Ligand SMILES: Cc1cc2nc3c(=O)[nH]c(=O)nc-3n(C[C@H](O)[C@H](O)[C@H](O)COP(=O)(O)OP(=O)(O)OC[C@H]3O[C@@H](n4cnc5c(N)ncnc54)[C@H](O)[C@@H]3O)c2cc1C
Ligand code: SF4
């Protein structure tokens with residue numbers, strides 16, 4: 001058994017920042033990550049970090065933009081914390097050596113981004129995330145922080161009181177990917193989940209193969225609610241074969257979208273008569289999919305993004321990296337042919353419910369980064385607002401877990417007297433556990449209020465048994481089949497278009513996946529670097545996460561931010577200024593709502609039209 | 613969907629590398645293959661491949677599994693699709709034919725540096741290499757000169773150790789004080805270090821380097837490039853720069869490099885590694901540091 005004050009699960013931007021902060025606050029901290037830190041998906045972010053650094057800008061403007069962008073589903077105290085802390089935390093990155101792009105006077109550069117009233121997106125070329133990830137890992141090396149890399153965390157070691165608000169988290173159970181050994185990691189002061197997004201729940205995504213929502217699923221099964229899971233951002237221009245992102249820059253420079261009949265459909269089919277290709281992400285994504293569904297897609301799958309008319313010179317000057325992306329990942333030469341694009345899952349606004357200090361309702365359990373929901377993005381994330389979230393809330397979670405006093409949070413977590421139960425929606429199938437699928441998360445057999453070590457040991461024991469079971473079983477279904485079915489269900493029915501009927505179909509299919517999972521087995525007999533085993537466990541997590549996304553999409557009958565419902569295509573403030581919360585209770589999802597907090601430090605953000 | 617099945621797994625004896633060492637197999641280096649692979653003259657025509665299947669030959673080894681302890685090559689027929697990369701091909705083979713086929717991968721977009729393989733005799737990122745650009749059948753092996761853990765997975769610890777040796781973090785304690793004061797850096801200086809900051813730690817360069825193969829302690833191109841990234845960054849003081857030069861001009865440092873350019877050729881991020889090493893040599897001379 002390993003033991004540290006603070007255990008950080010995941011070593012992307014959020015996890016690394018949390019570890020450095022905990023270390024600075026004097027804690028003995030360790031990072032446990034299934035990937036080596038520099039392999040984390042934070043490295044893929046291109047655009048930049050929003051921070052009000054310059055004269056003429058201030059955090060209040062940033063907060064206003066963020067609330068508006070969120071379609072008034074973000075909590076004001078979270079947004080204000082983000083926007084107040086981001087400038088200092090961004091400059092800290094500079095102090096650590098991050099190679100930001102520079103202005104003539106040697107100061108860091110900022111650029112305009114969609115939905116921002118001031119050009120405050122601080123960037124390092126077209127690879128801001130790569131630099132942020134590496135500079136933060138450098139700090140971890142400098143401080144000699146212990147990294148357990150290629151250790152896959154399977155579950156949390158949590159007590160099992162009936163009321164999740166009374167539970168305590170004492171550590172995690174992980175296995176060493178290289179050797180297959182399952183071990184316990186005891187956390188004396190706290191566990192911070194920083195496991196990134198759940199993009200692999202969808203068939204087509206800009207997220208990495210490793211973005212499997214493990215942290216979401218572990219926290220969920222331990223009793224912490226998942227918040228606003230239905231809010232998924234889809235990016236309209238990703239390459240069909242890999243999901244690699246083609247930036248908005250192409251349309252910004254004048255790139256045109258065509259359907260298979262050569263029509264400029266954004267105008268010709270009236271999706272956005274004013275802004276055309278430059279309409280907001282969700283509008284363009286829905287338009288593309290309508291074209292495909294109505295039979296005007298190319299190969300029934302995608303549309304064309306054409307930039308040839310811009311001329312070789314202009315393309316090489318401004319969009320050279322796009323040429324490389326299309327060539328390397330799609331085998332298409334953007335100078336002589338149009339590029340195929342389609343909507344891809346891009347970002348999850350929701351996540352593990354936490355307060356401004358990163359704490360969940362379970363004592364000693366924290367979450368930060370894309371896996372968490374504070375909530376700063378509400379119904380829709382603005383470009384450039386995820387990276388500041390990593391550093392601001394990663395740092396806060398690290399400090400708080402290490403014992404720093406950050407003051408009383410204003411955001412409440414867990415089931416309490418301020419929530420409202422979901423009562424109306426009829427479910428097509430019984431969601432939740434289908435029996436023997438790897439324990440209900442919270443160690444099952446009651447009486448788990450023993451000492452921390454005892455709890456951890458028992459959890460390790462049950463994880464070992466679970467692994468042995470999966471490895472020893474030698475016939476059945478393989479994870480790849482189930483995963484593909486799950487991803488197709490989500491992409492077919494819980495995509496940019498959502499109908500009651502469709503989402504119900506998805507829930508049924510998810511249920512089938514769960515049932516098939518009862519019979520899952522790992523074919524690779526080796527304990528050495530068994531990715532078959534890892535992916536099998538990840539698939540289970542994806543099922544849990546996908547189900548919460550679909551449940552959220554079913555109950556929220558309105559159109560807000562990235563979530564669109566056919567049956568009620570308006571933002572319904574009267575009924576829906578509230579967060580969706582789903583928690584796992586004795587193997588079943590329980591759905592409830594908590595009102596959104598629109599009151600800031602000294603003003604209230606009145607819901608306005610989200611028009612630009 | 614294709615109904616293609618994996619061909620019976622027959623070890624191709626002439627391609628089986630020499631006896632592995634106790635701890636793990638050394639990945640194979642086939643010099644002849646290396647030359648032909650690099651040139652890639654007869655690349656398959658994409659339109660010709662459409663609707664076809666492509667044949668990949670993948671190196672297999674597992675210290676724990678009886679019939680994989682002796683390294684072998686397995687063949688897989690994978691249905692070709694436009695835009696298919698080497699990574700797509702091995703993923704397809706794994707998900708449809710053999711779930712024990714093991715390799716690292718994550719981002720699928722050349723930023724995480726997980727999937728540097730030895731493809732047709734050259735170090736390449738699987739996700740950044742189009743199948744249509746390669747000679748067929750395509751041979752996929754783990755990075756040479758590194759211990760093989762299993763199939764295409766090599767032990768990266770030595771690579772990481774070398775990266776850590778060069779103190780890879782900005783050393784500047786004298787930071788500007790005052791509200792939100794940043795260190796100033798000129799555009800020229802940022803431009804100067806730009807390419808060096810693009811490294812994704814894939815290890816391709818190190819694997820391609822003959823010197824590194826012969827001298828296990830050689831820092832290697834990636835670590836030297838990391839040192840360059842800081843040594844050239846004006847945000848560090850002269851003293852620190854000297855300290856850095858002392859690290860890289862040690863016995864197993866820059867002077868080992870014989871400017872063969874193999875690292876520069878394989879780097880998926882187009883970092884001019886050899887140039888950076890040469891420049892550090894000149895800096896070291898300028899600073900009158902000891903020759904080895
Ligand atoms: C293509 C792309 C472009 C983007 N561009 C921008 C942008 O310009 N600006 C912006 O603000 N945002 C951008 N975003 C969003 C932003 O990059 C991500 O939300 C953010 O980087 C997520 O960081 P993270 O630290 O939460 O997770 P990640 O960086 O994904 O890290 C997750 C970590 O958790 C570990 N992990 C996961 N599961 C386990 C487990 N079971 N056991 C152990 N370890 C585990 C992984 O190994 C990894 O280290 C972009 C996203 C994408 C996909
Ligand atoms: S220098 Fe290039 S080849 Fe070497 S590790 Fe970095 S990215 Fe890979």
Ligand code: FES
Pocket residue numbers: 717718719720721722723724725726727737738739740
């Ligand atoms: S999968 Fe990340 S670099 Fe290829």
